[in-house]
Amino acid sequence: MVIKILEECEVDPQNVSKIGPDTFLIDLDKRQLRDVIKCLVLDKGLHFSTCLGVDYSGLRQGSMALIYVVTRPSSKIIIRVTLNENESIPYVHDILPAAEWCELEAMDLLGLKTSLPVEDRFILHWGLPSKVQPLRKEFKHNTRLSNMVSCRVSKPEDFVEVDPHHPFFYEHEDFLIKAIGNRIVDVLYIGSYINRGIEKVGESRLKMEQVPFIAERICGICGFTHSTAYCQAVESALDIDVPERARFERTLMLELERLESHLLLLALIAYSVGLRDIFLGLLRSREIVMNACDILVGNRKMYGLNVIGGVRYGFETRQIRDVKELIKKLKTSLKILDALKESQELRKLKDVGVLPKESAHKLGAVGPVARASGIDYDVRRDLPYAAYEEVDFDVPIMDQGDTYSRIVIRCEEVIQSVRIIEQVLNRDVLTKGDLRTEYYPAPGKIGVGMTEAPRGENVHLVITGHDSRLYRWKVRAPTYANLAVLRAVLVGESPRDAPVIIASLDPCLSCTDRLVMVRRT
């Protein structure tokens, strides 16, 4: 099936190799890239996940590579374009806006040049000298940059700042909203204030087996999905089978995490539209979920459960019994979601911040944002991982694409999550069986791990290196893809609605910027 699509897009079958049960690697020529991506994503309707630049000089002879990841139901396609040093790189973001951020990031972090006039810095601070190219292999991870930075921050004068930081969650980012009268005409997002180069740390300082714990700390709300995606990436690269018990444990924790994340967002939205009682009710339900996590893994967040090849510890019957009780309690208290859905305050958000299906596809939106615009894509169902193949659940889809449906779709997902959790808790395999598989590291293997994080598709790509270390690790958090739709949803709306529209995208900034700092003593 994939081969047929690739043939229609004029990819030479000799360049296609199958590197995993559902992963294909294509080595493309630089000149072909644009046509192939255009054909796959725009004509055939495949989903564009991410792209990245790799400095291959440590594994092969001095060359760079650009890697694009494209997915379709049941297969992942990795497109690799090898380039010579200092060769100008191909780009696709003029025809496919979804690729804009990742291409600019690759140029910034590796110092790649292109024929387009783009600014030097995208992720890194504007004041850094151009010789700072952190993802090159000759750049040491502990280089001190403090005396290289010269601060020059200037902003265009005709912009009104809603807040120096996130207007909703008080995080480190700027939304510059340009308005004429009561209508937004342009939005500028300035982020990556807290990028500290976790990928570099993972590639240089840490061993492969230590990374799951650092990956888990990329995000304070959906950390477990990151460590799962990372482990899956390595498992797919090294061809490791995960025991059934570990897969079910992962599923259980992933769903508890989704509940926790969605309930927090819904509570905050209720608060922002003035429904204080529902806010309290939802946070109270969230507390039940947190207690369930506490019983299972000894912590409310940061489960510390994942290792490559499985999980670290098993659950006992006693714990499962306690959690079952809690889930029963949770189901009663979730009735409050109906009150939220029916409320007048939320109904006012109908037809506000509409994201049409075509732009959602072109901009690469994922998760509830995409599904509220009618894109039928859920990684749990389309590229099954963990134990999602063995449980029943529905993927709610809505067509309106407005703020109201983005919120309601999360209410539906909460119900589905509870359904999955109940099925998993009833399995005996949760309390007996093997926990993990042994594995042997091998250099030069590529693997992609994908999970459906609460905010959407989460992609980790790894290339293994020598010494059981990683050669390249790329994290593409869901918000990274979803922030691209900002302009599409905000332009034409009233600035007063901006906070709740932005909140309905559920942006998570530490994911996007990948904040983690590890320092040697």
Added chain:
Amino acid sequence: MYRQASDGEKNMRGYPRHDPDKCIGCGACSNVCPTDSITVRVSGDRIEWIHNVARCIRCCFCVDHCPTGALSVGEEYSMIADSIDKLYILHTIDVEKCPKCGRTMTYSVNVEKHVASRTEKASMSCERCKIESLLRVVEKVRRV
């Protein structure tokens, strides 16, 4: 191995608890720690086991890898302290002396507790003594 209680704070996975009476100073914990919060070093005739609680992320990966059970999952979670020094936990362990020449070795006195057989005990001597005895054997063989 993981503490599993039923209610509230008692259930927390805190930072690891270290028992200096069991530790052999092997340094496995400091090798596997993802954030480098543990340092194990020999200074003089003592082994210093230093834990920076502020840097620890409470993953308890070190507990999984300690060969002697000197580390266990602790209940302490908070790291509030009125001075930075209090964020460091420092344990010193006496270093084993070489039974042959009396020089200090690189592991602690607790190793003896974990050594099972008499031959293993007999083979405990410092690097230099080992090389010397090896050279003696070589010399003997050569003479024969």
